[in-house]
Amino acid sequence: xxxxxxRTPAVTVVVISxxxxxxxxxAVRSVLDQSLRDHEVIxxxxxxxxxxxxxxxxxxxxxxxxxxxxxxxxxxxxxGKPRNTGIAAARGRFIMFLDSDDTLDQHACRNLVxxxxxxxxxxxxxxxVRHDVITGxxxxxxxxxVSRKVVYESLHEQPELLYDVLSTNKLYxxxxxxxxxxxxVEDRLYEDNLFAAHSYLAAKKIAIIPQxxxxxxxxxxxxxxxxxxxxxxxxxxxxxxxxxRKIDELLDKYDAGDLRLQKDxxxxxxxxxxxxxxxxxxxxxxxxAMIEVARPxxxxxxxxxFREAKPLPAMAAYLVRQGDYHxxxxxxxxxxxxxxxxHLTAELVIQDGRVYWGDRHLxxxxxxxxxxxxxxxxxxxxxxxxxxxxxxxxxxxxGDLVTITGSFANPLGRITVxxxxxAQLVIADRRSKQRIFKxxxxxxxxxxxxxxxxxFEPEKDLRPVGLIDPLYSVxxxxxxxxxxxxxxxxxxxxxxxxxxxxxxxxxxRLTADLLQGYRTDSGNLALRLDADGGAAKLGTAxxxxxxxxxxxxxxxxRAAAFQKSIRQSRNTRATKLSWYENVFLKMPIKKGSVVFxxxxxxxxxxxxxxxxEEMKRRGVKFNPIWVYASQxxxxxxxxxxxxxxxxxxxxxxxQAEFWIDNQGFPHDLRKRPETSYIQTWHGSxxxxxxxDQADVKRQSEAQQARMNRAIDRFDYFMVRSGHDERTxxxxxxxxxxxxxxxxxxxxVLVKGGNDEEIAKLRKQIGLTDDRKVVLYAPTFxxxxxxxxxxxxxxxxxxxxxxRFGDDMVLLVRxxxxxxxALPPAYGHSVRNVAGVHDITPLLQISDALITDYSSVxxxxxLLNRPMIFHVPDYDHYVGSTRxxxxxxxxxxxxxxxxxxxxxxxxxxxxxxxxTTFTEKRRQFVAEFGEYDTGDAAKAVVDRFFGTGTRRG
Numbered sequence: 025x026x027x028x029x030x031r032t033p034a035v036t037v038v039v040i041s042x043x044x045x046x047x048x049x050x051a052v053r054s055v056l057d058q059s060l061r062d063h064e065v066i067x068x069x070x071x072x073x074x075x076x077x078x079x080x081x082x083x084x085x086x087x088x089x090x091x092x093x094x095x096x097x098x099x100x101x102x103x104g105k106p107r108n109t110g111i112a113a114a115r116g117r118f119i120m121f122l123d124s125d126d127t128l129d130q131h132a133c134r135n136l137v138x139x140x141x142x143x144x145x146x147x148x149x150x151x152x153v154r155h156d157v158i159t160g161x162x163x164x165x166x167x168x169x170v171s172r173k174v175v176y177e178s179l180h181e182q183p184e185l186l187y188d189v190l191s192t193n194k195l196y197x198x199x200x201x202x203x204x205x206x207x208x209v210e211d212r213l214y215e216d217n218l219f220a221a222h223s224y225l226a227a228k229k230i231a232i233i234p235q236x237x238x239x240x241x242x243x244x245x246x247x248x249x250x251x252x253x254x255x256x257x258x259x260x261x262x263x264x265x266x267x268x269r270k271i272d273e274l275l276d277k278y279d280a281g282d283l284r285l286q287k288d289x290x291x292x293x294x295x296x297x298x299x300x301x302x303x304x305x306x307x308x309x310x311x312x313a314m315i316e317v318a319r320p321x322x323x324x325x326x327x328x329x330f331r332e333a334k335p336l337p338a339m340a341a342y343l344v345r346q347g348d349y350h351x352x353x354x355x356x357x358x359x360x361x362x363x364x365x366x367h368l369t370a371e372l373v374i375q376d377g378r379v380y381w382g383d384r385h386l387x388x389x390x391x392x393x394x395x396x397x398x399x400x401x402x403x404x405x406x407x408x409x410x411x412x413x414x415x416x417x418x419x420x421x422x423g424d425l426v427t428i429t430g431s432f433a434n435p436l437g438r439i440t441v442x443x444x445x446x447a448q449l450v451i452a453d454r455r456s457k458q459r460i461f462k463x464x465x466x467x468x469x470x471x472x473x474x475x476x477x478x479x480f481e482p483e484k485d486l487r488p489v490g491l492i493d494p495l496y497s498v499x500x501x502x503x504x505x506x507x508x509x510x511x512x513x514x515x516x517x518x519x520x521x522x523x524x525x526x527x528x529x530x531x532x533r534l535t536a537d538l539l540q541g542y543r544t545d546s547g548n549l550a551l552r553l554d555a556d557g558g559a560a561k562l563g564t565a566x567x568x569x570x571x572x573x574x575x576x577x578x579x580x581x582r583a584a585a586f587q588k589s590i591r592q593s594r595n596t597r598a599t600k601l602s603w604y605e606n607v608f609l610k611m612p613i614k615k616g617s618v619v620f621x622x623x624x625x626x627x628x629x630x631x632x633x634x635x636x637e638e639m640k641r642r643g644v645k646f647n648p649i650w651v652y653a654s655q656x657x658x659x660x661x662x663x664x665x666x667x668x669x670x671x672x673x674x675x676x677x678x679q680a681e682f683w684i685d686n687q688g689f690p691h692d693l694r695k696r697p698e699t700s701y702i703q704t705w706h707g708s709x710x711x712x713x714x715x716d717q718a719d720v721k722r723q724s725e726a727q728q729a730r731m732n733r734a735i736d737r738f739d740y741f742m743v744r745s746g747h748d749e750r751t752x753x754x755x756x757x758x759x760x761x762x763x764x765x766x767x768x769x770x771x772v773l774v775k776g777g778n779d780e781e782i783a784k785l786r787k788q789i790g791l792t793d794d795r796k797v798v799l800y801a802p803t804f805x806x807x808x809x810x811x812x813x814x815x816x817x818x819x820x821x822x823x824x825x826x827r828f829g830d831d832m833v834l835l836v837r838x839x840x841x842x843x844x845a846l847p848p849a850y851g852h853s854v855r856n857v858a859g860v861h862d863i864t865p866l867l868q869i870s871d872a873l874i875t876d877y878s879s880v881x882x883x884x885x886l887l888n889r890p891m892i893f894h895v896p897d898y899d900h901y902v903g904s905t906r907x908x909x910x911x912x913x914x915x916x917x918x919x920x921x922x923x924x925x926x927x928x929x930x931x932x933x934x935x936x937x938x939t940t941f942t943e944k945r946r947q948f949v950a951e952f953g954e955y956d957t958g959d960a961a962k963a964v965v966d967r968f969f970g971t972g973t974r975r976g
Contacts, residue, residue: 032116035120038111051126056090063116068113120196128239131235177229190238222274291329293333294337296318299314315352336358342385351370367412368402372435445469499511621686623687625668627861630864703760709909710879740761763967766958771960773884795831801837803876804839828928
């Protein structure tokens with residue numbers, strides 16, 4: 025034995041491989057290149073048949089002192105035996121594991137060993153990063169667990185470690201593995217899960233470091249898919265259940281039964297979900313088999329696990345427990361992982377004023393609790409935001425005609441015969457988006473499900489070009505009144521095989537004569553051009569023959585590679601900014617072009633809207649472009665619409681003569697000097713703004729400079745009072761010319777008008793009687809923005825309804841950044857008006873306002889109507905969160921209430937409020953709305969656009 029073979033290295037890295045000749049060398053080199061040189065590599069090959077052994081033997085020859093190779097005599101079929109073999113052969117004081125398709129960070133060993141030696145931990149965990157090989161995108165694995173350096177004496181100190189089941193982003197003391205007899209199971213998949221749980225339970229110290237350690241390469245179309253990518257196989261879910269039972273036994277062995285709930289929640293949220301993610305794409309037989317394998321173990325989970333797990337996974341697990349495989353499939357259609365898109369295919373129901381995921385299992389108290397989806401807000405969402413999905417159920421050919429039939433769930437019965445719904449089958453070129461064919465579809469409306477069918481003559485109605493447009497998407501577009509939605513369509517395997525539509529491409533049938541149904545990576549139905557008849561087969565064979573020649577293959581490969589690289593790079597922010605700077609900004613200004621944006625494209629509202637409508641009323645000749653954020657609904661039909669951050673958006677901004685918005689165009693877009701930027705802003709300031717905010721003051725110089733550059737783009741900044749000048753303009757460090765004309769959105773509050781819009785709005789939200797209308801319009805709290813339930817009312821709706829429902833209607837208007845779900849039970853006396861773009865007409869129809877710190881207070885005061893300031897979190901919000909420019913208690917033109925009872929008492933005395941606070945309202949308007957005279961929009965148009973002409 026040589027001295028190099030007998031030495032004790034600091035780290036042994038065990039690399040396991042199977043049929044991975046193309047990648048194993050990268051994995052090994054990532055170890056050889058470690059900044060900590062005191063290491064060895066043991067490659068354990070599970071009897072590969074693709075030449076992996078030759079690749080590794082070459083590495084051994086090049087690095088005989090650092091690399092050892094063990095080839096198993098037969099394939100074990102699992103990762104456990106190769107890893108155990110590596111443990112048995114390891115000489116290092118510490119051991120790590122590396123899969124042959126992944127890599128270690130250059131400083132992984134150094135950072136892990138240093139922490140282990142300093143803390144004497146049995147195991148050290150570092151950051152694992154998932155790297156998408158195709159897109160280059162990266163995301164941290166369980167980032168909250170490795171956000172800071174910390175040492176735990178026991179798993180009980182951080183039970184969420186059970187979520188990190190990887191064995192590969194960790195360093196283990198060799199003697200710890202020997203002492204605890206820590207080995208991988210060799211006859212099951214998901215050996216990592218059991219090994220990780222055993223390690224956590226046995227370790228006397230567990231150290232965490234935030235540094236990047238491991239890169240987990242995700243290759244979605246790899247020939248040898250990982251275990252994770254093959255999760256839908258019966259064998260996989262069988263092994264998962266077996267491993268989960270073994271983990272339960274370990275918890276009992278280590279007297280850690282109190283951690284069982286945490287483990288069960290993880291099982292519901294991750295383990296089970298992985299296996300059932302695309303259940304609806306499998307045959308009904310396989311769906312049933314998958315559920316029957318999982319069900320016995322799921323039935324052992326306590327009710328608390330279903331209650332405490334995240335709602336959607338908990339619902340799916342509950343339906344598994346009930347053996348409801350149809351329900352599980354529909355749930356997972358809505359709960360898919362990226363890159364898939366969620367689609368609602370379940371038939372929701374309303375019972376006792378609550379919304380449920382279907383009408384089954386509601387006689388079970390746990391089912392009624394878990395399947396309650398009221399807070400998800402399906403009942404309030406626009407059709408376009410429900411993400412409806414539909415099934416294609418049959419295709420029938422009769423001579424030249426093709427009939428396609430399908431169905432989709434009617435969301436809470438919202439689509440009725442009286443609403444006169446219309447539908448089109450839309451077939452669009454998936455690559456260029458230029459060729460779109462539309463076929464009228466007939467709808468048969470039922471309260472729970474809608475059946476549709478489209479009859480057409482494909483050889484006349486569908487005319488692809490051929491060759492250049494081989495792939496087409498298929499969607500069903502429905503229109504119900506002013507609402508619309510585009511439904512993704514699915515088909516099970518039996519139906520998919522029948523979707524063969526004859527076609528006559530414009531480049532002749534030599535290029536194709538059939539549109540064949542197939543399933544996209546996202547699971548949606550799509551069509552591809554194919555050959556069926558003799559002429560088409562001869563033509564495509566000839567094209568394929570040319571393509572397969574040496575010259576043709578190289579040319580085709582280069583073209584395909586070029587197209588792929590273009591697709592991958594064209595939508596990155598860096599590419600778009602480069603085009604914006606180097607191409608779009610060099611294009612000529614389009615005279616008369618005005619880009620309008622309100623609240624980052626979320627609305628057609630506010631002062632930009634008022635200026636636009638004044639320009640229309642005055643007959644100004646201009647080219648209006650409105651920005652939308654996600655769905656182009658609610659915007660004028662006679663303007664150009666561009667999606668925020670799209671290519672069209674960037675070009676429109678670069679060539680616009682005017683930018684008009686109320687918040688701020690993206691900070692990284694430079695404004696050319698010839699473009700005039702009119703910043704209307706979105707409200708006067710009670711809360712500290714801009715550089716007056718504590719968190720902004722704490723930002724780095726670079727961050728503050730970025731904010732300054734964005735604000736320096738303003739050419740004109742609208743204010744409504746001296747207060748705005750002293751607070752808002754100063755806090756934002758505005759250097760633009762101040763337009764002391766008030767807010768255009770408030771013109772109608774001062775002078776009235778838009779009676780037709782108000783009447784339409786009252787009808788839209790069901791204000792059909794003479795009850796008083798009270799608007800609740802709070803500002804946002806940061807924690808509400810990304811919270812699923814969004815706004816949580818700081819008072820009891822049941823109590824409001826009981827006490828005031830016969831006399832008042834409450835309109836709930838959350839901040840535009842926050843969602844809100846209204847239980848149907850309160851529909852008689854409460855309305856969710858989050859979907860109304862513009863708050864101004866809501867102010868006009870309201871007899872009183874409840875708010876907190878929102879700038880809506882300054883606008884509503886112009887109406888001289890009762891206001892109530894409900895501020896149960898006043899001390900925290902003003903004292904700890906944002907700070908304020910004035911004492912609301914002294915200045916507010918209405919009572920401040922801290923409790924629900926105080927609020928309801930104030931609501932009961934609106935008449936008293938009207939008289940008691942008359943003088944305060946007058947003072948409030950005088951101080952904060954002195955420039956609001958009702959002519960703001962007129963002043964802007966006079967100044968910048970004249971009457972029918974433009975002037976600077």
